[in-house]
Amino acid sequence: MERVLFTNGRVLDPVAGALSTQEVLVEGERIIATGTGLPREAGTRIIDLQGRTLMPGLIDCHVHVTAQSLDLWSNVTAPSSLSALRSARVMEETLQRGFTTLRDLGGADLGLVRGVEEGLIAGPRLVICGKGLTTTGGHADLRGLTDGRPDMMSDRLGSMGMIVDGVDNIRAACRTMIKEGAKFIKVMANGGVSSPNDPIHSIQYSRDEILAMVEEAENAGLYVSAHVYTDRAIRRCVELGVHSLEHCNLIEPETAALAAAQGCIAVPTLVAYDALAIEGEALGLGPAEFAKIEVVRQGGLKSLQVMRDAGLLMAFGSDLLGDLRKYHGMEFELLAKVLTPAEIIRSATVIGAKLCGLDAETGRIEAGLCADLIVVDGNPLEDILCLAANGAKMPVIMARGRFAKNQLS
Template structure:
């Protein structure tokens, strides 16, 4: 139990008014919010925030905590114990930056989830998919064209995806991962940037294979998330019943409208491409991979306008691997080139909670919600990009009613 906290002089965000409210109080008991603007309960620890902005904890809906390095092969061959220790350090950094919930899109397992739940790791709650599903030659097939060795790395902790071909094996892999704690299924349905053999416009998996994934997920009352860039790949996934659309850099208006009508959520990840553009070559990306970076980076900003016009909800995601994690805060700045602060934060909290299947639990400060909170010394409606500079502006991180980082005196 985490006791009783009473925060005073807190300014809360009002997304409808797109402004901060007047200073008020927020009471927390046993890890839950019990009310705002109320008197402190007897025995409360009173914490005067002095006018800081108090918000729900951040949600990153596209991350890979096992991607210690941009060298994906090195990640995959690392001993599982080392991969777990590295992931724990990555998770600690995420919590320190204000992310109290992270949806992992390939790699993390139930052990890392339990590590947080059991108090062994100071990190965000993880919502996992197990491994991303990739066909032979697909987005997580890291073998060179001349490498004919069978896939032997798929289920290692440091690897983000497993190679699975055919409807029967797809079903088996989905069932295995859900049995082992996956909260949703991830499919590589399109070519990718960080893989050597698949063009960015290539479709991956057959319709029947993706239908099998969607059916298996639905049988467990969950959904499929798809790695997609091209308009054709997005349209096909929407038609086949996929609900979470990752990246979406090359989406067109008609497809965006289809996705919105189907109840899909998009997760743009713009910072990943800016980071790769800045440092990809120095970090070992080849000519082919760098050319693909330019294609998706140039389309990313336009995709925000297309999806906003279609009314397609957008969650917040960064997808930054290895050495590029330092660019995570850039996502706020890039989104703000098109979206308003209210749209960015509303998408993070509302669409993010829905993708994590934790609506009413996270992304809100309603009575009864989990007390996952962050306090900043800036007004996000005046400077949303400042939220991406936590080392300068983040003053308090609270997870489940426990103070994890307190930098108010710094």
């Protein structure tokens, strides 16, 4: 196994939000030592950082790697083999932005997970939920108002959701997702921006149905993640035992405090709405879609302040589809309007690792952890925009001990 020694740089500790002068030694997939004066055995590759910052690889906790296009039906109807090839390209591009772990919120399957693990895809580690569960007419039900065809496309890789109604059917769907490699269950518990039939304020699924999801997930040692915008929907999910709260643009202080007390983690995705606002006209979005976008955009920055003040942990997320992925780095800029660089870095490392169930594997630079590392030109604790350039200021990217990029050899 190759040994790599990173030297002459500053190591970023995301927990403390501080830099220290250390060396980091990697062997195979693991970090085997940190400190000063580490041994330089024959054959060790030495990477001279020349004062640059070495930090943990980034984690995006809300992606859809199979959503190659903003035309969601075209994703669904694409052959699954084509969708897999497109997804591999999306993952490879995301790794080049410094993201070494992705949490997929609907679409990706075990084949993509194993493709990375077996080295067939040069992409980030992938944590999946299978398909997001939605009600008839809910978020992820892409059928038009008068389209009464049954849901026959949820088995396609490009489909992000599955229509499931009723407690018994939900239990069966959850068990199937878990059997097929899901690490959490995703529920569409609120209306959405990109779906045709559900206004944002709509509440989706009965309490009994969500409780069934929570029980099935907990039985497997997992949790439920919910697509939610409104305070009412968020509070309802928290009360029912949902752990991960996606988006949360319209959350209020009392609900945020309750979620924090319950140990929940929120995943704001502000860039998704700014990107849609920028590109929406060209994409053919109508007045109804723009109205929904503006509602969540206006609440987004406020929600960051509300959640931080309540002590509610936040993980980094983007939720960008299709060509909008070019705005990935903008999420750092938006978060920086409210949060400090140290808070943003924690959201994209240690908190993200915790939400992915990988806090014993990644998110920090410590002996024994996986070698998910990036080298950054500059100090992200002073200038978070070092991370916002979509990898342009990252001369080295290492995922699980393998160089995805190395311009310092």
